[in-house]
Amino acid sequence: MADAAPDAGTSTQAPFIVDADGGSLILRLAGRWMLDTVVRLDRDLRDVAERPCDRVVIDAAGLSGLDSAGAWAIRRTLERVEARGIVTELRALPEAYRPILEKAVVPDPSVPVAPPAGNVVTTLLERAGRAVLHAGQVARNLSGFFGFTLVSLGGVIARPWRLRLTATVAQMEATGLNALPIVGLLCFLVGIVLAYMGALQLQQFGADILTVNLVGVAVLREIGILLAAIIVAGRSGSAFAAQIGTMKVNQEVDALETMGLSAVEVLVLPRVIALMIVMPLLTVWADAAGLLGGSVVALFLLDLSFAQFLAQLKGAVQFWDFGTGLLKAPVFALVIALVGCYDGLRVSGSAESVGQYTTRAVVESIFLVIVLDAAFAVAFAELGI
Amino acid sequence: MTIQGSGGAGPAIEVQGVVTRFGTTAIHDGLDLTVERGEIIGVVGGSGTGKTVLLRTIIGLQRPAQGTVSLLGETVSWDGSSTEALAGRFGMLFQDGALFSALTVGQNIQVPMRERGGIPGMLMDELSRLKVSLVGLPPDACGKFPSELSGGMKKRAGLARALALDPEVVFLDEPTAGLDPIGASDFDELILDLRRALGLTVVMVTHDLDSLARICDRIAVLIDKKIVVGTMEELTRSEHPWIQSYFHGPRARAAFDRPATAGEGG
Numbered sequence: 004m005a006d007a008a009p010d011a012g013t014s015t016q017a018p019f020i021v022d023a024d025g026g027s028l029i030l031r032l033a034g035r036w037m038l039d040t041v042v043r044l045d046r047d048l049r050d051v052a053e054r055p056c057d058r059v060v061i062d063a064a065g066l067s068g069l070d071s072a073g074a075w076a077i078r079r080t081l082e083r084v085e086a087r088g089i090v091t092e093l094r095a096l097p098e099a100y101r102p103i104l105e106k107a108v109v110p111d112p113s114v115p116v117a118p119p120a121g122n123v124v125t126t127l128l129e130r131a132g133r134a135v136l137h138a139g140q141v142a143r144n145l146s147g148f149f150g151f152t153l154v155s156l157g158g159v160i161a162r163p164w165r166l167r168l169t170a171t172v173a174q175m176e177a178t179g180l181n182a183l184p185i186v187g188l189l190c191f192l193v194g195i196v197l198a199y200m201g202a203l204q205l206q207q208f209g210a211d212i213l214t215v216n217l218v219g220v221a222v223l224r225e226i227g228i229l230l231a232a233i234i235v236a237g238r239s240g241s242a243f244a245a246q247i248g249t250m251k252v253n254q255e256v257d258a259l260e261t262m263g264l265s266a267v268e269v270l271v272l273p274r275v276i277a278l279m280i281v282m283p284l285l286t287v288w289a290d291a292a293g294l295l296g297g298s299v300v301a302l303f304l305l306d307l308s309f310a311q312f313l314a315q316l317k318g319a320v321q322f323w324d325f326g327t328g329l330l331k332a333p334v335f336a337l338v339i340a341l342v343g344c345y346d347g348l349r350v351s352g353s354a355e356s357v358g359q360y361t362t363r364a365v366v367e368s369i370f371l372v373i374v375l376d377a378a379f380a381v382a383f384a385e386l387g388i
Numbered sequence: 389m390t391i392q393g394s395g396g397a398g399p400a401i402e403v404q405g406v407v408t409r410f411g412t413t414a415i416h417d418g419l420d421l422t423v424e425r426g427e428i429i430g431v432v433g434g435s436g437t438g439k440t441v442l443l444r445t446i447i448g449l450q451r452p453a454q455g456t457v458s459l460l461g462e463t464v465s466w467d468g469s470s471t472e473a474l475a476g477r478f479g480m481l482f483q484d485g486a487l488f489s490a491l492t493v494g495q496n497i498q499v500p501m502r503e504r505g506g507i508p509g510m511l512m513d514e515l516s517r518l519k520v521s522l523v524g525l526p527p528d529a530c531g532k533f534p535s536e537l538s539g540g541m542k543k544r545a546g547l548a549r550a551l552a553l554d555p556e557v558v559f560l561d562e563p564t565a566g567l568d569p570i571g572a573s574d575f576d577e578l579i580l581d582l583r584r585a586l587g588l589t590v591v592m593v594t595h596d597l598d599s600l601a602r603i604c605d606r607i608a609v610l611i612d613k614k615i616v617v618g619t620m621e622e623l624t625r626s627e628h629p630w631i632q633s634y635f636h637g638p639r640a641r642a643a644f645d646r647p648a649t650a651g652e653g654g
Contacts, residue, residue, distance in 0.1 A: 037554065038507075038553060038554055041511070042506055042507050042508070042511065045508055045510075045511050046508075070554035070586060071518060071519070071522060071551070071554055071585070071586060072515055072518075072554055075514065075515065075518045079514070102581070102584045102585040103585035103586060105585075106522055106581065106582075106585050107518060107522070108518075108521055109514060109517045109518050109521055109527075110521055110527045111517075111527035111528070112514070112517060114494075114517060114527045114528055114530045114531055115494075115530070115531040116492065116494030116495060116498070116513050116516055116517070116530055116531060117492060117494070117495060117531070118492055118531060118533075352535065353489065353535065355489050355535075
């Protein structure tokens with residue numbers, strides 16, 4: 004016709020040419036209709052589908068290649084035109100392309116691809132609410148788990164031969180012996196920092212000798228045990244959750260149960276007992292390392308010899324400064340081991356949830372350790388020790 | 389039947405003299421394999437004969453000690469330099485789907501599309517819905533996360549992602565393992581449908597004798613660190629003891645003695 008309107012260029016490779024023939028629109032397809040072509044022509048095709056006319060004919064005689072994206076583009080154009088109540092016709096489609104065109108359907112074009120985003124405010128509120136509920140649930144379940152572990156512990160105390168001795172000793176090595184270097188080094192360094200800061204401040208009052216008191220009380224009462232507990236939570240609490248969680252994913256825990264073994268007795272108790280034994284030992288080690296760090300600073304900054312440092316320390320601290328740290332150790336150990344094992348046993352399904360619960364175990368156990376530490380501080384102050 | 393007619397002549401895959409060693413153990417020793425375009429080829433072999441390793445070698449994930457691989461006319465280089473030329477031209481379905489768990493199925497399908505670039509968002513959404521329907525998933529699967537899908541649906545979703553850019557070749561690693569017989573035979577039909585519709589070349593590792601009998605044009609048997617290729621009839625006549633016991637065992641007879649309804653020529 005006279006008013007032939009080439010849409011996508013006039014060259015012979017043009018993927019489609021639009022002819023307006025009276026009231027009917029003729030789309031002559033040519034060449035290969037693959038993803039690249041569709042990407043290039045997407046907008047033009049959408050425009051063509053909206054053009055006013057009485058009839059739309061798609062002439063596919065010139066088609067020399069078609070993939071599912073191309074088939075979808077043809078199909079979509081036809082469907083859109085039909086949706087406007089206009090008659091369509093697909094003409095001269097090479098037989099080889101019929102199967103793909105028949106398969107290229109989208110049954111429900113309104114289905115969302117991305118998860119719904121939701122309103123920021125309501126999402127925040129919802130998350131806060133969920134977090135509170137979740138915290139309550141964790142507290143309840145954790146105390147239930149604590150009770151259950153105590154019952155199992157009682158069972159093992161009554162029948163000591165049921166304790167997995169090898170596993171317990173192996174856990175003591177992994178959580179205690181192997182943690183010595185890192186705990187020692189960190190406490191040593193913190194001892195140095197503490198003594199340094201203290202010395203610089205106290206020198207202004209000519210009270211630099213009190214640096215020893217500061218380091219002694221701080222390390223023995225708080226720093227040693229707290230640092231040891233946090234390192235153990237990061238090292239061993241996470242390891243407990245990951246080990247038990249992996250066993251859960253591999254259905255090893257289920258296998259244990261079907262053999263009539265209790266997962267708590269086999270997996271949890273050795274870890275809890277091992278950690279409760281090594282934690283006080285690690286605390287003593289951490290205390291020693293912290294004091295050593297302090298004495299090094301005293302030696303170089305205050306010209307205080309090792310013997311002088313010890314003599315001053317002896318006057319500065321009492322037994323209970325050391326004793327409080329030691330009292331806290333098994334409690335912290337229990338909390339860390341319980342939380343680690345509890346989160347490990349909560350793992351379900353995928354490897355992804357192992358990571359999730361491991362992270363959760365570390366965060367929860369460090370949180371609980373610090374909360375308990377605060378409670379201990381208040382309690383000891385009231386008791387006057 | 390070459391609907392796509394892309395890339396012209398020449399075999400889809402050519403593996404020549406590949407030697408793969410793990411430590412001192414050779415898995416493949418001078419392995420050759422040619423796969424024609426539009427063919428469905430099944431790879432079988434005992435445990436530890438390197439079926440998956442062979443797939444990984446072909447798609448460039450595993451560098452062999454010796455040998456060359458050409459995929460769709462491009463030489464696979466194993467150092468990343470052939471990745472670009474081959475991007476989007478082949479798809480791989482991993483054993484458990486290997487879907488990205490943080491993304492919905494639709495978003496998973498869009499990952500290769502985004503990587504390609506230049507596809508308008510609306511078209512990407514449409515195409516991902518199309519692929520979901522193409523692999524026979526219900527439409528609402530598009531917005532679901534992989535953790536909400538069953539094993540069979542995950543495989544289909546993985547296949548949808550492998551088909552995202554309309555590849556010329558797809559590699560399937562045990563596509564029917566872990567599916568119930570109905571799901572497995574649906575999956576077989578799906579592969580046949582897609583080959584008919586898209587002219588795909590399919591390389592599938594499988595232990596599923598029914599699948600082999602139903603959809604594979606030829607079968608490649610990994611044996612003695614090499615490969616023996618043939619049609620089902622040729623292999624059943626083979627003298628090799630392992631092939632003998634594979635194709636004449638009780639399970640094999642049950643699968644093959646059924647009247648062959650396949651008849652789907654390449």
